[in-house]
Amino acid sequence: MSTSSEFLVVGAGIFGVTTALSLRSRGYSVALIDPGPLPYALAASTDVSKVVRMEYGSNRQYMRMVIGAIEGFHRWNELFGETLYHETGILAATKDPMHESEFVNDSYQMLLEEGQSPERLSGEEITRRFPAWTTGAYVDGFYNRRGGYAESGRVVGKLVEHAAAVGVEVQPGQTAHELVLNGSRVTGMRTREGATFHSDHTVLAAGSWTPWLLPELQSLMTATGHPIFHLKPKDPAPFTEPEFVVFFGDTARTGWYGFPMLREGIVKISRHGVGVALHPENDERTVYEEDFTQLRLFLEDTFPALLDAEITYTRRCLYNDTLDEHFWIDHHPEKEGLSVATGGSGHGFKFGPVLGDLIADVVEDNPNDWARMFRWRELSPGTTGQEASRYHGDANGAG
Numbered sequence: 505m506s507t508s509s510e511f512l513v514v515g516a517g518i519f520g521v522t523t524a525l526s527l528r529s530r531g532y533s534v535a536l537i538d539p540g541p542l543p544y545a546l547a548a549s550t551d552v553s554k555v556v557r558m559e560y561g562s563n564r565q566y567m568r569m570v571i572g573a574i575e576g577f578h579r580w581n582e583l584f585g586e587t588l589y590h591e592t593g594i595l596a597a598t599k600d601p602m603h604e605s606e607f608v609n610d611s612y613q614m615l616l617e618e619g620q621s622p623e624r625l626s627g628e629e630i631t632r633r634f635p636a637w638t639t640g641a642y643v644d645g646f647y648n649r650r651g652g653y654a655e656s657g658r659v660v661g662k663l664v665e666h667a668a669a670v671g672v673e674v675q676p677g678q679t680a681h682e683l684v685l686n687g688s689r690v691t692g693m694r695t696r697e698g699a700t701f702h703s704d705h706t707v708l709a710a711g712s713w714t715p716w717l718l719p720e721l722q723s724l725m726t727a728t729g730h731p732i733f734h735l736k737p738k739d740p741a742p743f744t745e746p747e748f749v750v751f752f753g754d755t756a757r758t759g760w761y762g763f764p765m766l767r768e769g770i771v772k773i774s775r776h777g778v779g780v781a782l783h784p785e786n787d788e789r790t791v792y793e794e795d796f797t798q799l800r801l802f803l804e805d806t807f808p809a810l811l812d813a814e815i816t817y818t819r820r821c822l823y824n825d826t827l828d829e830h831f832w833i834d835h836h837p838e839k840e841g842l843s844v845a846t847g848g849s850g851h852g853f854k855f856g857p858v859l860g861d862l863i864a865d866v867v868e869d870n871p872n873d874w875a876r877m878f879r880w881r882e883l884s885p886g887t888t889g890q891e892a893s894r895y896h897g898d899a900n901g902a903g
Contacts, residue, residue, distance in 0.1 A: 505699035509535040509673060511867075512703035514680045514693055514717075516542055517549040518656070518853050519845045520709035521663045522860030523867075524672045527707075530864060535701055536667060537693070540676025543660040546784065548711050548822045551732075553763050553772055554656040554853040555750055557594045558620065558648065559611035561892025565877060567614055569855055574650060576857020584662045592652040592749040592764055597630055597637065597645035599754050605644075607756035607892045612646050622646040634749070636742040641805050642754070653750050653763055656853050663856075675701070680710060680717055683842070690842040707867060709845040712784035712824040718836075718844070724827055724883055725847055728779035729787075729820030731795040734770040735813040742809060743771045752893065753806050759895030760802045770816055773799065776850060777895040779823060789820035823850035829889035833866050833878040843867050844880075851891055 509532075513524045516538035524536040543550040556577060560566035577589035598605040602612065602624075615622045625633065627643035668674045678699055683706070684692040692702040708714055712727035737743050745764045748771075753760040759777035766772060775798070782789065795818075803810050824846055826832055832847035845863045852859070858874075865872040889896055 506702065507535060507673070508702040509533040510704045512537070512692060512701050512706045513709055514706065515709040515711060516544065516660070516664055517547040517709065517711055518660060518856045519711070519848065519859055519863065521660060521667055522856055523707055523709055523845055523863040524667050525663065525670070526860035526864035527867070528667065528670055528672050535673040535675060535703065537675045537678040537680065537695065537701060539679040542664045542676050543657045546822070548824065548848055549660045549853055550657040551821065552655060552657065552766055552768055553653045555761065556589065556654055556854040557651040557750070558615060559594060559596055559752070559893065561607045561610040562614060563892060564614060565874060567618055569858055569874060571618070573855050573857045577654060580659065580857060583666065588655045588659050588662065590652045591650065592745050593647055593649040594651040595630070595634060595645065595647050595749050595751045597642040597751065597753060599642055600644070602644040605754065605756065608645060610892065615648060620648065620650060622648045634747060636748050636807050636809060639805060639808065651750065654853065655767070659856065680713065683717070688838065689840040705841050705843065705867065707843045707845055707863065711846055711848065712822055714824065714844065714846040723885070725832065726825055727782050727784045728823045728825050729782040729789050730775055730777060730779040730823060730850065731791045732772065732774045732819050732821050733799055733815055734768070734772055734817040735810050736770050736816050737810055737813045739809070740765050753802065755893050756895060758802065771810065774821060776893060778897065782820065782822065784822060789822065791818040791820060823848065825849045827883045827887035829891040829894065831878040832880070833863055833875065834880040837880055849891060850894065
């Protein structure tokens with residue numbers, strides 16, 4: 505099998521499918537390949553929910569990007585004909601006065617500067633408004649009504665359907681194997697299944713598979729896995745919107761965050777932290793006993809009513825981490841005809857509605873104010889992550 509198009513997009517997660525749609529809207533012929541079936545079960549985008557939040561500490565660019573993305577999620581709800589983005593609002597709570605929590609305090613101040621309307625909440629107000637927070641361990645924080653969560657796997661599925669409907673050549677069942685090269689120029693991709701996809705330009709949006717396809721990136725990004733728990737509370741009422749919303753439980757210092765009751769009838773709680781190194785395809789994404797121990801400690805401190813909840817499902821969420829935790833969107837500096845769009849670092853999905861046009865602008869060499877942060881760059885091995893909400897303690901959660 506051999507096909508040809510102006511653009512080949514490798515990977516149909518949120519980076520890839522939005523890129524394919526944006527390039528198609530600009531009049532190009534576009535092929536989109538992915539191992540499939542779509543949404544691909546092992547892709548980082550494929551989950552029951554992803555947080556959509558403006559809160560990025562002092563990083564004004566990310567906040568502004570999310571403001572645009574939230575408008576886009578509402579447009580997608582209209583396009584899909586169903587609500588897959590749920591604007592529950594975001595509760596950011598901290599165990600100390602807010603000025604002692606850099607992420608929460610900086611996010612609150614930035615929201616005000618950007619014309620948003622966060623509501624400052626004392627510990628008593630948090631408990632009164634959100635009764636599941638019964639322990640009194642959290643003494644300060646704020647609620648931002650703009651934000652919530654997207655049903656990420658379903659969103660990707662709808663976007664893939666839309667891409668096919670507008671003329672993108674969607675090819676599931678095709679696993680990228682090696683670039684096709686003519687000298688230093690990339691002219692397409694061969695797949696494990698034996699097909700060759702020729703293109704004028706290839707966009708590699710393969711998430712955690714990217715550094716395996718481009719070994720020169722292996723010193724700059726790696727795949728990590730982070731624990732996810734689905735809990736079925738005996739009494740769902742205190743964990744149902746609006747009494748319970750997407751939350752950050754002093755996340756920058758604990759890693760814990762979560763969601764209200766989802767359509768699956770569960771409360772999802774996850775940890776945005778160090779994680780463990782994984783191969784994206786060959787390693788099992790299992791949750792360890794230590795993860796269960798840390799979850800129980802968090803619940804005792806925060807939601808004791810969930811301590812006897814049935815845990816119906818666990819897995820490790822896959823991140824494609826860059827060393828600095830910023831995305832990687834740029835032309836390859838040495839391989840003509842190749843661009844890379846990856847490095848979600850555990851916080852990429854929320855930008856979906858603005859990612860495609862950003863990536864397409866980079867590919868077309870159009871000016872884009874947001875592109876500079878994500879350019880191809882040199883990073884030393886000691887580079888530390890800069891995503892403000894993420895817990896950067898040790899992998900077991902000790903401080």
